[in-house]
Amino acid sequence: MKRLFLTSSVAYVAHDIAKRTNTKGLKLAFILTPTEVEEGDLGWLRKDREALINAGFELTDYTFTGKTRKEVKNFLKDFDVLYMSGGNTYWFLKKVQEADCADVIRDFVDSGKIYISTSAGTILAGPDVYPTRNLEKLSKVPELKDFKGLGLVNFIIMPHWGDQDFEERYKRTIDAYYNDYPILLLSNQMYVMVEEDKFEIIKV
Numbered sequence: 001m002k003r004l005f006l007t008s009s010v011a012y013v014a015h016d017i018a019k020r021t022n023t024k025g026l027k028l029a030f031i032l033t034p035t036e037v038e039e040g041d042l043g044w045l046r047k048d049r050e051a052l053i054n055a056g057f058e059l060t061d062y063t064f065t066g067k068t069r070k071e072v073k074n075f076l077k078d079f080d081v082l083y084m085s086g087g088n089t090y091w092f093l094k095k096v097q098e099a100d101c102a103d104v105i106r107d108f109v110d111s112g113k114i115y116i117s118t119s120a121g122t123i124l125a126g127p128d129v130y131p132t133r134n135l136e137k138l139s140k141v142p143e144l145k146d147f148k149g150l151g152l153v154n155f156i157i158m159p160h161w162g163d164q165d166f167e168e169r170y171k172r173t174i175d176a177y178y179n180d181y182p183i184l185l186l187s188n189q190m191y192v193m194v195e196e197d198k199f200e201i202i203k204v
Contacts, residue, residue: 008160034085
């Protein structure tokens, strides 16, 4: 059964996710790729990590940067959970493209293993990341093959809804793309639980 937990910030909701699945001892691949071009205080990343550990997961750090498709596949086969962290969505997408591992991630999810994500990893789960370009600095990623997401869900999630820093950028995105894709607005205290083809928005 396909299972995804798509969050704005897993630090706020990991404890609730733990109530909905037996997390104790599950081996989790903590993908750091989108953080590699982030600057300033990364305290949010530390909080995400701590929340997942407190929820019972056993974490191992990993990045797709510089990896081949075969290397990614071989690494993930030993894990129960794939956690896609926050950061720069477009850097993340570029490194997935370079590693040619999008299908490896989809196969991981289709096999019944768990996908958990924060922010950039949540955006990447959708069909297209281009509608969120107002949230990022594309100058950091000048050469993308395309803007296709992983297609694990058929809607686009806009994370950190309610944060004033994102308010105007969200408005431009919603006005431009609401006819093209279903758009879900997700605050830090909310997440989307996906089971097979059904999803539920949960607020904690």
